[in-house]
Amino acid sequence: MRGDEVKDKEDQSIFKDIRVRIFIIALLASLVAIHPWYVADEGFTTNLNYGLDLEGGSWLQIKLQGAIAQVDADPGAIVKQMVESTIGTSIEITDVNIPSDGSSNGQTYVMFTTDDYFTQSQIDLLGLGRATINRKDDLTEVTLYSTKESLIVAFLSNSLNTEVVPIAYTDGIQYEIRTAVSEQELQDLMATVGGSIVKNTDGTLKYREGVTTETRDMTKDILSDKLNSLGLKDIPVRTVGEDYILIDFAGIDLATAKDIAEKPGKFEIRIQTTGNDSVHVLYGDNIESVGVPGFHEGQWHTPFRLTETGALALQRIAIETGAADNPDAHWLNMYLDDNEVYSAPLSPSAAERVKQFPIYAWESSTGGDEESKIQAEQLQIHLRAGALPVNVELVGSGHVDAALGKQFKTQSVLAGFLSLLAVAFVVFRRYHQKEILVPMVATSISEIFMILGFAGAVGWQLDLASIAGIIAVIGTGIDHLVIITDEVLHEGKLPPTKVYLARISKAFAIIFAAAATTTIAMSPLVVMGFGALKGFAITAIVGVMIGVLIARPVYGIVIKEVLQKAD
Amino acid sequence: MSFSLTESLDLFVKEHNNRQLVTIPIVVFMLSILALALMFASTGAPVKLGMEFEGGTMIAVTTSESALSIETKYSDYPIIDARSAGERVVMQFGPMDNKVQRALEDDITASYSDVEIKQIGAVYGSALQLQAVKAVVLSFIGMAAVVFLIFRTAVPSIAVVLSAFSDMTIAAAFMNLAGIELSLGTVAALLMLIGYSVDSDILLTTRILKRRGTVEEKISQAMHTGITMTTTTLAALVVMYLVSTYSYLVSSSLPQIPMLSDISIVLIFGLAADIMNTWLLNTAILRWHVDRSTPRRRRT
Numbered sequence: 019m020r021g022d023e024v025k026d027k028e029d030q031s032i033f034k035d036i037r038v039r040i041f042i043i044a045l046l047a048s049l050v051a052i053h054p055w056y057v058a059d060e061g062f063t064t065n066l067n068y069g070l071d072l073e074g075g076s077w078l079q080i081k082l083q084g085a086i087a088q089v090d091a092d093p094g095a096i097v098k099q100m101v102e103s104t105i106g107t108s109i110e111i112t113d114v115n116i117p118s119d120g121s122s123n124g125q126t127y128v129m130f131t132t133d134d135y136f137t138q139s140q141i142d143l144l145g146l147g148r149a150t151i152n153r154k155d156d157l158t159e160v161t162l163y164s165t166k167e168s169l170i171v172a173f174l175s176n177s178l179n180t181e182v183v184p185i186a187y188t189d190g191i192q193y194e195i196r197t198a199v200s201e202q203e204l205q206d207l208m209a210t211v212g213g214s215i216v217k218n219t220d221g222t223l224k225y226r227e228g229v230t231t232e233t234r235d236m237t238k239d240i241l242s243d244k245l246n247s248l249g250l251k252d253i254p255v256r257t258v259g260e261d262y263i264l265i266d267f268a269g270i271d272l273a274t275a276k277d278i279a280e281k282p283g284k285f286e287i288r289i290q291t292t293g294n295d296s297v298h299v300l301y302g303d304n305i306e307s308v309g310v311p312g313f314h315e316g317q318w319h320t321p322f323r324l325t326e327t328g329a330l331a332l333q334r335i336a337i338e339t340g341a342a343d344n345p346d347a348h349w350l351n352m353y354l355d356d357n358e359v360y361s362a363p364l365s366p367s368a369a370e371r372v373k374q375f376p377i378y379a380w381e382s383s384t385g386g387d388e389e390s391k392i393q394a395e396q397l398q399i400h401l402r403a404g405a406l407p408v409n410v411e412l413v414g415s416g417h418v419d420a421a422l423g424k425q426f427k428t429q430s431v432l433a434g435f436l437s438l439l440a441v442a443f444v445v446f447r448r449y450h451q452k453e454i455l456v457p458m459v460a461t462s463i464s465e466i467f468m469i470l471g472f473a474g475a476v477g478w479q480l481d482l483a484s485i486a487g488i489i490a491v492i493g494t495g496i497d498h499l500v501i502i503t504d505e506v507l508h509e510g511k512l513p514p515t516k517v518y519l520a521r522i523s524k525a526f527a528i529i530f531a532a533a534a535t536t537t538i539a540m541s542p543l544v545v546m547g548f549g550a551l552k553g554f555a556i557t558a559i560v561g562v563m564i565g566v567l568i569a570r571p572v573y574g575i576v577i578k579e580v581l582q583k584a585d
Numbered sequence: 586m587s588f589s590l591t592e593s594l595d596l597f598v599k600e601h602n603n604r605q606l607v608t609i610p611i612v613v614f615m616l617s618i619l620a621l622a623l624m625f626a627s628t629g630a631p632v633k634l635g636m637e638f639e640g641g642t643m644i645a646v647t648t649s650e651s652a653l654s655i656e657t658k659y660s661d662y663p664i665i666d667a668r669s670a671g672e673r674v675v676m677q678f679g680p681m682d683n684k685v686q687r688a689l690e691d692d693i694t695a696s697y698s699d700v701e702i703k704q705i706g707a708v709y710g711s712a713l714q715l716q717a718v719k720a721v722v723l724s725f726i727g728m729a730a731v732v733f734l735i736f737r738t739a740v741p742s743i744a745v746v747l748s749a750f751s752d753m754t755i756a757a758a759f760m761n762l763a764g765i766e767l768s769l770g771t772v773a774a775l776l777m778l779i780g781y782s783v784d785s786d787i788l789l790t791t792r793i794l795k796r797r798g799t800v801e802e803k804i805s806q807a808m809h810t811g812i813t814m815t816t817t818t819l820a821a822l823v824v825m826y827l828v829s830t831y832s833y834l835v836s837s838s839l840p841q842i843p844m845l846s847d848i849s850i851v852l853i854f855g856l857a858a859d860i861m862n863t864w865l866l867n868t869a870i871l872r873w874h875v876d877r878s879t880p881r882r883r884r885t
Contacts, residue, residue: 076702079709081706081708081709259712262709271694272690272694272702273687273690273691273694276687411706411708412683412706413705413706413708413709414703414704414705414706414709415702415703415704416701416702416703416704417690417694417700417701417702417703418700418701418702419698419699419700419701421698421699422647422699422700422701422840425699425839425840426840426842429828429829429832429839429840429842430829430842430845432828433824433825433828433829433842433845434825436824436825436828437820437821437822437824437825438821439824440820440821440823440824441817441820441821443820444813444816444817444820445813445817448813482842482844482845483769483770483773483844485845486770486773486844486845486848489821489825489845490777490780490848490852492821493781493817493818493821493822494780494781494784494818496814496817496818496821497781497784497785497814497817497818498784500810500813500814500817501788501810501814504806504809504810504813505810524791524795527791528787528788528791531731531735531787531791532780532783532784532787532788534731534735535728535731535732535779535780535783535787536779536780536783536784538724538727538728538730538731539724539725539727539728539776539777539779539780539783540724540776540777540780541724541727542719542720542723542724542727543720543724543773543776546716546719546720550769550844551720551769551772551773554773555773555776558777558780
């Protein structure tokens, strides 16, 4: 009688224990997060997401090519080199008023003379800046108003055939070159215009491979935008490390994925004729470059440059439709994949100028408020029509057939299940007691369940690497349960409560120490975002945490209860 | 199985002095270093680098054709190797340009089912190499720091760190002997080995330093627990290895799962090394350390 009473009290107390309650709540929460259910036509389903290697699909990993460097050059040499190579006439630099220390001393300019005739549009085509042209005594004298910064930008983008963006830093202007160029190549290139890469105080060159975080994120946004505009939902585009972008195409084969990634969107400019009718002006291939949105004259603007064909086409159509004479009746519309993304009349000044000569550099204004800023940034992406701001290189790709993925899934679940059976077998051979075997295996299963619950709750994808992580955690989990068991059953039988508690805390001292080392050993993989191994490491850490904080303390309580009853 | 191992290991430890005990693990460790050095001398890396680190393309398909005929069929491409396991053939290709790659992929997807493709560019591969080295070094330093924080005494901490280092070295040397390449999976296994290795070492060290009783008694008790821990883990890993590697023997269409196979085989050998390092090397160092710091009369 008395013995039964004591037992009843302890039966109650086990559920009053906060650790047991947390454990039960965690299990229930996991059940909700995993949400296993049965649908008649789909069969057994859960809320868990699986990675591409288990679900089927493909992935592409691309590297953004670029370099950031601080360079210096002789402005006169740049102008001479660029004018001569583009226009094909030899010129004589007569005056350079661009201070080398960068201090602005009134109007900065480069003056040169030549025997040949120069037109305004020829100079405009160079994109070096505003110019005045004087013709006297068989000699053309050109004054080019520009800055060293824009001359260097023009020179680099012209020679490397890419976009170059100046970025102001405290120690000077650095240039983001959006294509692959090695330190040596850049040094050689700058030497042709009497310049070089600027040196740090320690003698190394101010050069690094890669692009800015802003550029990387913009590239990511453009890719996302493009994939979404193609009606493909839920294609995650992620940045990996500094210079990599990873795209997962669930359920899409590798060839299709590559097609999608390579296919640019269709961008078109049209000018309104009457009512809803409009005529085609140009496609996205005639947009040479797109600049960063800026704010001036109370408006947000997105600058872009047309090719020669594009500029001529726009001039011709603007005159033909009457947009040049009456801009307000003939708006200019922009479309991306046949959806209108911008619509506005030509500005009066642009309409006036376009009548005289083709305009290469345009700006689209969107308004003055915050929303207009967002619109201008959107327009920048649309104008690029899915063309990326930097050159990219495909550095990795993968593909798993859906049927194969399913097989991997079944087989790895089977591997996990059989592993657990093997563990159970060894445990039983060691202790010969089902009172120990059952709680131990049950604790292990509860840990797996909670890891899956966590994965379901945060929506992370389970791939082969995470499954390997789960199996690895089960290994350490059983290790820890063995430590608890042996510590408690020191002399082969259950000790009195006081001794029991002392031993449990000794066991946990060992377990916490071991868990801390495993967590620390795995954390570099999580921080470094190391491809497939990140999933492995996160699962291992989460599993260890769930194990030591939630599941294993309860095992310590349960094993005592069960063994007491067995006595 | 674990009993007889524990009993004989226990007896072995009791019957040999510390110097004799450390000789075996140190000889194995030296041989492992030699194996890594030889590999380093011939390839420039201590272990053979797999496709993920060297760059290249891996393609696996289900087919009844032989590996040899597939190798001939794709000899226009830079094919390095083709191996079959059941109905699965795994091909390895060297780096090729995007157009050739595309043509190969189109050909493969059109002719075979259950296709798996993995391609890593050489540049990305070497970036991964650097990251892998960094990860292993950082993990190891982190582990060592935690171990020193836990024990706060030099000799036992050094013994734990040394034992973990030796486990990894022996596992890596074994990879060279068995012809297993370094892949993302095997890097994960080497890192996980740090965790497993430290588990039993911490158990042993805590038991010996912080409990009452004779050293011999504490060693055999710790050994009972420790060997149980390692054998349960080994059992799980052996099963995982068999299922992920030899399923095709049961049904020839079942694919191998290289990542699970790699992780489990490296861990199996790492843990086998760990039994030796924990119960010979670490035990001998601890026994020496305790004997040295206790008065002479209490020695048995």
